[in-house]
Amino acid sequence: MPDLGFTHIALEVSNIDNSIAFYQKYAGMQVVHRRTDSVNNVDVVWISDLTRPFVIVLIQTAKVSSSLCPNSHLGVACESREEIDRLCRQASSEGILIDGPSDRGAPVGYWAYIRDPDGHTLEISYGQEVRLAIESH
Numbered sequence: 001m002p003d004l005g006f007t008h009i010a011l012e013v014s015n016i017d018n019s020i021a022f023y024q025k026y027a028g029m030q031v032v033h034r035r036t037d038s039v040n041n042v043d044v045v046w047i048s049d050l051t052r053p054f055v056i057v058l059i060q061t062a063k064v065s066s067s068l069c070p071n072s073h074l075g076v077a078c079e080s081r082e083e084i085d086r087l088c089r090q091a092s093s094e095g096i097l098i099d100g101p102s103d104r105g106a107p108v109g110y111w112a113y114i115r116d117p118d119g120h121t122l123e124i125s126y127g128q129e130v131r132l133a134i135e136s137h
Contacts, residue, residue, distance in 0.1 A: 077128060098114025
């Protein structure tokens with residue numbers, strides 16, 4: 001059966017292995033596909049959290065031309081507030097915590113922003129109501 005719906009987002013990265021390590025650590029993602037694009041001669045990796053048919057495509061480039069900044073960000077739900085706190089402590093010790101953790105109540109929940117190796121923003125959250133909003137639609 002062919003894929004349907006939203007399947008991926010692609011990000012330029014300057015060091016594909018550093019980006020893989022970041023998204024493994026902070027978003028629980030793993031490599032599901034890796035290749036060198038024969039047309040552009042660049043490394044391409046698909047990473048996923050294996051919860052749905054959706055991947056982040058990481059494309060190695062000499063220079064990242066733009067990055068997702070705080071209001072433009074990737075969001076990942078975590079299992080608990082404690083996991084958010086643990087990841088924030090880790091990010092803070094690495095100097096990559098941008099903001100949070102903050103509790104904004106429903107539907108936003110408990111969240112924080114973390115900067116990836118190329119300046120893209122990852123939001124980690126607990127208690128957002130995305131599933132509820134979709135199921136009630």
